[in-house]
Amino acid sequence: MxxxxxxxxxxxxxxxxxxxxxxxxxxxxxxxxxxxxxxxxxxxxxxxxxxxxxxxxxxxxxxxxxxxxxxxxxxxxxxxxxxxxxxxxxxxxxxxxxxxxxxxxxxxxxxxxxxxxxxxxxxxxxxxxxxxxxxxxxxxxxxxxxxxxxxxxxxxxxxxxxxxxxxxxxxxxxxxxxxxxxxxxxxxxxxxVPYNGGAALPDWLLAPRERPRVTVTLGTVQPVVDGISPLARVVEAARESDAEFVLALGGTDLSALGELPGNVRPVPWIPLGALLDASDAVVHHGGAGTTLTALDSGLPQIVLGQGADRPANAAAVHARGCGLVPDGPEGLTPALVARLLTDEGLARAARETAEEMATxxxxxxxxxxxxxxxxxxxxxxxxxxxxxxx
CATH class of the missing domain: 3.40.50.2000 (Glycogen Phosphorylase B;)
Structure with a gap:
């Protein structure tokens, strides 16, 4: 055939x-x-x-x-x-x-x-x-x-x-x-089944984690069209958190964010599935492939969900109870990020969804x-x- x-x-x-x-x-x-x-x-x-x-x-x-x-x-x-x-x-x-x-x-x-x-x-x-x-x-x-x-x-x-x-x-x-x-x-x-390309994984990704890790991505289209302004709120939340934040933006210019706190790690292209396997939560724009990869990972997520089909993807995640959707950029607060890492209901629903997908x-x-x-x-x-x- x-x-x-x-x-x-x-x-x-x-x-x-x-x-x-x-x-x-x-x-x-x-x-x-x-x-x-x-x-x-x-x-x-x-x-x-x-x-x-x-x-x-x-x-x-x-x-x-x-x-x-x-x-x-x-x-x-x-x-x-x-x-x-x-x-x-x-x-x-x-x-x-x-x-x-x-x-x-x-x-x-x-x-x-x-x-x-x-x-x-x-x-x-x-x-x-x-x-x-x-x-x-x-x-x-x-x-x-x-x-x-x-x-x-x-x-x-x-x-x-x-x-x-x-x-x-x-x-x-x-x-x-x-x-x-x-x-x-x-x-x-x-x-x-997530496919995000191949890569040689960095040593730090395979090492045991000493603190919670949050992966942050805006996909490949949104940075081109809208820039990286949504990340400013993530960086501010990171300043009040003990977690590590990995900015997975494939080499995008981050100079507009100013000096990054020590717990924020910008990285080049890393396959998202592998990155989420070594993470505890994810913040993303709500693109279709990213949303489904995050669901497959079994991790709680924050979905920004603005533009194109992203509101529909964000609404589905919110309705299932495995993710949070901020009310606009101002809603991405340190408190919301803290809840992402501590809300057992979110974590349970995320695990159940991944288990369902596997069947x-x-x-x-x-x-x-x-x-x-x-x-x-x-x-x-x-x-x-x-x-x-x-």
């Missing part, structure tokens, strides 16, 4: 798909990841084949410009949850569409896997007449949301002779079942279902000619 992944060019959305891609490879199937920007290299580093579907596109820079342009304006339909045409966090789908269709026609996959905002994958599947499987990420997407993303891709569907997407063949839900609010048909639960079928256990799906839905003849409807 050949499986084409439509890989979003943002690491927080690409990385959650890697374990399934690797599981398919380990089972003997062929995998190709269509993506763009720096994600091409990150895909190669994961041991997977990549195809650059939008050469020259810098997705981070494009998204940062889009975000800065909209600041101070009334919410657009896209910002309210109905992506305006050509805008929103799925803008890359149109940039990638034509080359991904070309690659798909040449490579002839049996199945396409894509994220909710990577609807270019759904377009390619419709063009080739093969099943498409949605790989969910986080808590903020529904079938209606995916439909809106496809509406924003209307020009690309027209270019390829299509009226719109075909129905999804399956929806892989990686949320803990007790936290999922998704009621989409053909939903399959699949265990979220869900893994990506490796899901491969067989995907194989059967591809066999059942395999088209009888060759893909339609370029320019004609699928």
């Amino acid at each position: 050949r499986v084409l992944f439509a890989g979003p060019p943002f690491f927080g959305l690409l990385y959650p798909m890697v374990p399934l891609a690797q599981a398919l490879r380990a089972a003997g199937h062929d995998v190709l990841v269509g993506t763009c920007g720096a994600a091409v290299q990150r895909t190669r580093e994961a041991g997977l084949l990549a195809a650059d579907c939008a050469p020259g596109l810098d997705p981070d820079a494009r998204y940062a410009r889009m975000e800065k342009q909209r600041r101070g304006r009334p919410p657009s339909p896209g910002e309210a949850g109905a992506p305006a045409k050509g805008r929103g966090f799925s803008f890359f789908s149109d940039d990638m569409a034509d080359r991904m269709v070309e690659f798909g026609r040449a490579w002839q996959p049996d199945l396409v896997v894509h994220t909710p905002n990577g609807v270019v994958g759904q377009l390619v599947a419709a063009r080739l007449g093969i099943p498409s499987v949605l790989h969910a990420v986080g808590f903020g997407h529904t079938g209606a949301h995916v439909g809106m993303m496809n509406d924003a891709l209307a020009d690309a569907y027209t270019r390829h002779g299509l009226d719109g997407p075909a129905p999804l063949a399956a929806w892989l839900d990686v949320a803990p079942p007790s936290m999922s609010t998704n009621r989409e048909p053909r939903r399959w639960f699949m265990r979220y 869900v079928p893994s990506p490796a256990e899901t491969v067989g279902r995907l194989t059967q799906l591809a066999l059942i839905r395999r088209p009888a003849g060759p893909a339609p000619a370029h320019g004609s409807p699928a």
Whole structure:
């Protein structure tokens, strides 16, 4: 079986798909990841084949410009949850569409896997007449949301002779079942397995801890768009705490924070899963991949939850009782951080959630279902000619 992944060019959305891609490879199937920007290299580093579907596109820079342009304006339909045409966090789908269709026609996959905002994958599947499987990420997407993303891709569907997407063949839900609010048909639960890239771990991370450790991260997108201002409150809380605070920001310039207290350790890129394995709590922005990795760690968390799908992720964590959500930046107080480290109710709910996630079928256990799906839905003849409807 050949499986084409439509890989979003943002690491927080690409990385959650890697374990399934690797599981398919380990089972003997062929995998190709269509993506763009720096994600091409990150895909190669994961041991997977990549195809650059939008050469020259810098997705981070494009998204940062889009975000800065909209600041101070009334919410657009896209910002309210109905992506305006050509805008929103799925803008890359149109940039990638034509080359991904070309690659798909040449490579002839049996199945396409894509994220909710990577609807270019759904377009390619419709063009080739093969099943498409949605790989969910986080808590903020529904079938209606995916439909809106496809509406924003209307020009690309027209270019390829299509009226719109075909129905999804399956929806892989990686949320803990007790936290999922998704009621989409053909939903399959699949265990979220953290993948954050490889690294040589520093000695201090493997040494016994002498005091509690709190990992702090803003992901890869928020520092580019919003800077690191949320960390100022974390640093102030650290001054009143005996815990160690690890600022996992991948080399981001921290000079705006001034002189850091002795219990704050800035570090270069370290895989988040490994860092959380050696931590006692986590403070983060609320990105989908970060939220799910934190849930898998079984650690209590503070979720800032501002912008994009982060409020939905933060709300899910708060409702489960395994994390705290401050009321804006001013709510991130020393008292809230102290509670993060001492509230046994939070710690218990966090452990229970991680235990629940461990019982869900893994990506490796899901491969067989995907194989059967591809066999059942395999088209009888060759893909339609370029320019004609699928």
